[in-house]
Amino acid sequence: MTRTRQAVVIGGGIGGLTAAVALHRRGLRVTVLERARSLQPIGAAISLSPNALHALDVIGLGDEIRDLAAWQGDAGLRTPGGRWISRSSAEAAAARFGGPLVLLHRSTLIDRLAAQLPPDTVRTAADAMLADPGDSDRPARVRTPDGELEAGLVVGADGIRSSVRGALFPRHPGPVYSGFTTWRVVIPVPGAEFSSHETWGRGRIWGTHPLKDGRVYAYAAAITPAGGHAADEKAELLHRYGDWHDPIPAVLAAARPEDVLRHDVHHIAEPLPAFHRGRVALLGDAAHAMPPTLGQGGNQAIEDAIVLAHHHDDLAAYTAARLPRTTGVVRQAVRVARLNLMTNRAGIAVRDTAIAALSKAGPALFLRGFDGIADWRPPMGASPARAKPRVGEAVCSQQTQVGER
Missing domain, CATH: 3.50.50.60 (FAD/NAD(P)-binding domain)
Known part of the structure; x- marks a missing residue:
């Protein structure tokens, strides 16, 4: 050849x-x-x-x-x-x-x-x-x-x-720093029942999705300075997301510190x-x-x-x-x-209202x-x-x- x-x-x-x-x-x-x-x-x-x-x-x-x-x-x-x-x-x-x-x-x-x-x-x-x-x-x-x-x-x-x-x-x-970091886990969560969802907070988001093998895939993102790491990333997630809606507390309870992956996000801007x-x-x-x-x-x-x-x-x-x-x-x-990582409270309220209106008008929009x-x-x-x-x-x-x- x-x-x-x-x-x-x-x-x-x-x-x-x-x-x-x-x-x-x-x-x-x-x-x-x-x-x-x-x-x-x-x-x-x-x-x-x-x-x-x-x-x-x-x-x-x-x-x-x-x-x-x-x-x-x-x-x-x-x-x-x-x-x-x-x-x-x-x-x-x-x-x-x-x-x-x-x-x-x-x-x-x-x-x-x-x-x-x-x-x-x-x-x-x-x-x-x-x-x-x-x-x-x-x-x-x-x-x-x-x-x-x-x-x-x-x-x-x-x-x-x-x-x-x-x-x-x-x-x-x-690449340049995108302004936020992410955490990810793939773990079994016994007894968890939920619909796939993504949750948007103030400068933070969380997503939870089931995998075909019965495990749960969850991810989070938050605006943070580049290069940050916690001694215990599970504790960091509990601090940031522990009071959010179900099944997020159950996912966090099932995760071990060594299950949590953390990576800063970068992208090619030019x-x-x-x-x-x-x-x-x-x-x-x-x-x-x-x-x-x-x-x-x-x-x-x-x-x-x-x-x-x-x-x-x-x-x-x-x-x-x-x-x-x-x-x-x-x-x-x-x-x-x-x-989805907005921090301005007024802007978040306008964003959520607009998304809800679009959803009610029809998913295709x-x-x-x-x-x-x-x-x-x-x-x-x-x-x-x-x-x-x-x-x-x-x-x-x-x-x-x-x-x-």
Whole structure:
């Protein structure tokens, strides 16, 4: 096989593995280099909206993921005291976007993606560095502890602190602090009964959602200075959310301090000039890290991967297809973060009243914020034919998904 038919993917996360599978299905020989010693991600869940599921259909995984995941149906938005501000309509969302929103553990998706690759495709504990982006006359080169690899395509899927991005665009300022931190837990909560919900307080939010395996996925976000950590993050959550409505106290009671993950949120505020240079393309957080307030970080990485495989021999077309779209999604995610993490009491009252009015007027009005995002389809020629959505497919609609990353 010639070097132009070889691809190296730097980063074995969701976006990198999706790209590897899609490129493999296009006939390229793929090597995935992952710095960590294992592909298993930090324990958290991910929400996949119809756009990502349609992308996974291209590589034959959409229906399998739909079957493995918890389908998100009716849900809603609440105040810390428990009052429902709005209730979503799964039927209205399904009619608008044509498929379900599902929730599953990230490790499940990673496992299913990795299983689609030939043996020995993925190399873990492989610290890789871009040595040369290449051009039309020479291949790209990637340096590893075991020597250099040459490839007709290198995919930088190495996350928000991407060294590949730094090598391609050294003058770009990189990610900035989004102004808030997040906590996430995936735990069993015996006896808990609840509807999926997201709760917006003053500069704080909380979300609780059931997983298909019986565990509960919960996440929280709060405006805090960057770099903060508590000696006991469970105690920190109890302090911030312990007096909020059920089932939040039950979730906190069931969590152990070691179950709680905390991460500051960063995003790329200044768009990159392009998502490629030479024979190298960027995707996911390496290209367009965003706040998780639309639940689209992983979803957009999956889209990137499918579009990149479609345009693997024309990276300028890849940039043209993805840069405007992801720039718009990043900006919308930033706007939503400002909305749901408001601190001004008067502004919060106006916000909640407006959301309640929109919800009463009809779920479809509220869903307009996801037009152009959840209804995305893969490029013509990239997607195999798939049967119409099965009876009961539905999309959870209005709530944001801060725990998505």
